[in-house]
Amino acid sequence: MKNLNEDIKTGNFKQAYLLYGEEAYLKKQYKDRLTKAMLPEGDTVNYAYYEGKGINPGELIDLAETMPFFAERRLIVVENSGYFKNAVPELADYIKTMPVTACFLFVENEVDKRNRLYKAVKDKGRIVEMARQDEKTLLYWIAGNVKKEGRQIKETTARYLISRAGTDMENLEKEMEKLFSYTLGKEEITVQDVEEICTTQITNQIFDMVEAVAAKQQKKALDYYYDLLALKEPPMRILYLLARQFKLLMEVKDLAEKRYDKSQIAKTVGLHPFVAGKYMQQSRTFSKQELRRILEDALDTEELVKTGRLNDVMSVELFIVKYST
Secondary structure, X not given: OHHHHHHHHHOOOOOEEEEXXXXXXXXXXHXXXXXXXXXXXXXXXXXXXXXOOOOOHHXXXXXXXXXXXXXXXXXXXXXXXXXXXXXXXXXHHHHHHOOOOEEEEEEEOOOOOOOHHHHHHHXXXXXXXXXXXXXXXXXXXXXXXXXXXXXXXXXXXXXXXXXXXXXXXXXXXXXXXXXXXXXXXXXXXXXXXXXXXXXXXXXXXXXXXHHHHHOOOHHHHHHHHHHHHHOOOOHHHHHHHHHHHHHHHHHHHHHHHOXXXXXXXXXXXXXXXXXXXXXXXXXXOOOHHHHHHHHHHHHHHHHHHHOOOOOHHHHHHHHHHHHHO
């Protein structure tokens, strides 16, 4: 993203951009920033937007061939087209020789790096993956947003907000807006504020799913899984979060056995003390050998899916069934 920010800052733009990945918030932010930087405000004549599958590539090429109207360039934004998963040879060939007066901005969820269009955009322009951000980055981002509002938030409270609201930046932004309205007139945002106004997201559901697995409540555990699938959570992300949960439980269990108290465990593992207490309680339902075996099995399951030997939805279901029986 550093190079993308540099392009926006200097105004030296490439002729083709591809923004892809799971983090919808970042994709939208950079799509809007690039559009604003490339075109004067209110210029709708030299801007075109296409969305969804079934877009005619010939129409895009014809538009790119049309000279911009009293402007340096024509910007064509194409979102969720599926072009980078399917063959679009005419567009891939065209991008190699397209005029300097046109710019393509593609925004996609998934890509195939072997795709001809992907390679053409890479040669001609810039490709940036907007992946889910790590916890450290999210903490800095939350702190920055809180500071802009003239408020304060402790790091432990920000961590608790993430554990409750999840790591999706778009959702976190909405939860922060709710917090800012709810705490109007207060200087500091507290854990209690988060508990009272913020919606519980996937991480808490994962915690409850592990709780059901530990209690051998198979139906309950599977119900949580089906609910997450209904919310369009990818099975492999659910497996990743399950594995992350079990890894945290193993770390917490190890520290608890070393006589660390709740606050020490919270500080060492990077959890809010409130959350650490819940993890300590949950870790008691598993032995270290069980946790190690579960983590190894999660890795094996991921490999089976990635090598095409097992369906992703079924693989996670079998994983849950195995440990909740």
